[in-house]
Amino acid sequence: MNVSRRTVLAGTAALTATATATATASAAPQGHRLRTGFERLVKDGYDILRGERVGIVTNPTGITRDARHIVDVMHADDRVNLTAVFGPEHGFRGTAQAGGSEGRYDDPATGLPVYDTYLKSGRALADIFTASGVDTVLFDIQDVGARFYTYIWTLYDCMAAAALAGKRVVVLDRPNPVTGRSAEGPVLHKEFATFVGREPIAQAHGMTVGELARLFNGEFLTSPVPLDVVRMTGWKRRDFHDATGLPWVPPSPNMPTPDTALVYAGTCLFEGTNLSEGRGTTRPFELLGAEGVDGRWAAAANDLGLPGVRFREAYFAPTFSKFQGKTVGGVQIHVHDRAAYDPVRTGIGLLVTAKRVWPGFAWRPDNWIDKLTGSTRVRTLIDAGAGVDDVVADWGAELAAFREVREEYLLY
The missing domain is CATH 3.90.1150.140 (Aspartate Aminotransferase, domain 1)
Known part of the structure; x- marks a missing residue:
């Protein structure tokens, strides 16, 4: 595993926030104290986006507490100049099955151009950002905490492409629905990098998308991007989704609950x-x-x-x-x-x-x-007749090393 570059860049500093009162993971009032990154962005009057043309990478999970889509909210608010939407796997409105997207179209609800980012990276994705004319790329998608869930690699690819295109990235943070208590499982070996795992992180990473963005920028991107994370307030690492008070929207068709x-x-x-x-x-x-x-x-x-x-x-x-x-x-x-x-x-x-x-x-x-x-380790160990303890023990050293690096980038 290669996660040794510890560069802490000025552009990667997360926006500071005052912590709210604590609550137990099972307490319903916790949700009323939690503010997502988008809720904080609105409360601050979109100050960090003032004077910029803004595009957003999002999907049906980009909603407010009262279940309005944030694209609709921003489009109706003259304090922010939202000019483009970028759709990931399954599409901006979420109509495509696994391995599909919605293509390029104009959103019927807002008239905004929707660009297809699925399976695009590097210069091809940078050219889309350039053609869109945006200055800043926002990211707001609900993750589920697993390395092979592709939205975090959409974030990674967008960060790398934004750096090529001379754009800034702003991540609007959301809770990890299965908690952020710990990282578990094997760590990716770089030679097995694909769209279900670009870089050496643990199979269950135990991080929010904002924390992952900081990790990507500080450890993995060859050319780091100007990055801001609008962090949440009121979220505790022990919290499962039902403690947040947020509605659940399936991030993909086969993630219903x-x-x-x-x-x-x-x-x-x-x-x-x-x-x-x-x-x-x-x-x-x-x-x-x-x-x-x-x-x-x-x-x-x-x-x-x-x-x-x-x-x-x-x-x-x-x-x-x-x-x-x-x-x-x-x-x-x-x-x-x-x-x-x-x-x-x-x-x-x-x-x-x-x-x-x-x-x-x-x-x-x-x-x-x-x-x-x-x-190859899990497959070959199971084929050799290894038991559960032996398979899990095999990745112990690599997981411990990842956990140590991970600590540098946690926000909560």
């Missing part, structure tokens, strides 16, 4: 296998299975004694994706103690037991699992 986000950092690994990860059901990433799997898998998984979770024998018929229209057997994940639950360890436990009890288990032929885990 905060419960999905809670398990995703572990069960998304099943994208790298021939088992269904639950796409095409009402519980994606909570339902896993394949034809020929029976109750032995749930029993074996429960025998592991993984903290905070139990497994139910389940049968389902996906309406699309793997096993479309077929009835498959498998497990449903039931998290009963989310504070104790470790999604990455759970994902490894499910892989180990699936391989043990189902003779048909196989990795995807392209070894996509290596891109998701960040190296």
Whole structure:
């Protein structure tokens, strides 16, 4: 892992804010004290954007507490000059499935030009920013805390492209819905870099997008970008999404609830296998299975004694994706103690037991699992018969090194 460059740049300093009173993670009033980055931006009268032409990278999650989209809010406010929108994977309005986008169009609600950024990076993305005529690129998208969720790499690519185009980046921070208590899981090896992981961070990074932006700028970008983070107030690292008082909008079509986000950092690994990860059901990433799997898998998984979770024998018929229209057997994940639950360890436990009890288990032929885990190690250890403890222990040193670097960039 190479995360040694500790440059702290003047342009990366986060905007300071006065902390509000603390509240427990389960207390509903916490949400009324929390202010997102966008709420702080409005309260400050858009001062940091005064006199600039502004574009924003966002999607349906860019909403206010009362469920208005921030693009609509800014477009109607003469204190800010919003001139462009940049759509990520799934699109600005969120109509595209995984691996798709909405293309270039004019937004019917505001008339603003919407540019497609999906799978664009480097000079091609810099040229889009230049053509749009913006001075500053805002970013406001709800993340879910997993390295392979692509919006954080959209942020990374936009930062790199903005640096090439001579633009500034302002990140409007939002909570990590599965808390920011710790980083867990394997750290990406650079030779496995893809759009589901550009740089060596942990599989469950435990950071907000604002903190990640600071990390990207300070550790990874060859040419750092002028960066400001409009930080939240009132968020505590122990807070799950329901403590924030914010509405949940699915960040992508297969992330329907905060419960999905809670398990995703572990069960998304099943994208790298021939088992269904639950796409095409009402519980994606909570339902896993394949034809020929029976109750032995749930029993074996429960025998592991993984903290905070139990497994139910389940049968389902996906309406699309793997096993479309077929009835498959498998497990449903039931998290009963989310504070104790470790999604990455759970994902490894499910892989180990699936391989043990189902003779048909196989990795995807392209070894996509290596891109998701960040190296060959998880796949080769499981193939060699390693248990959960051995697999988890294998990434211990790299995770400890990442956690140390991560500490420099935390804001809360």
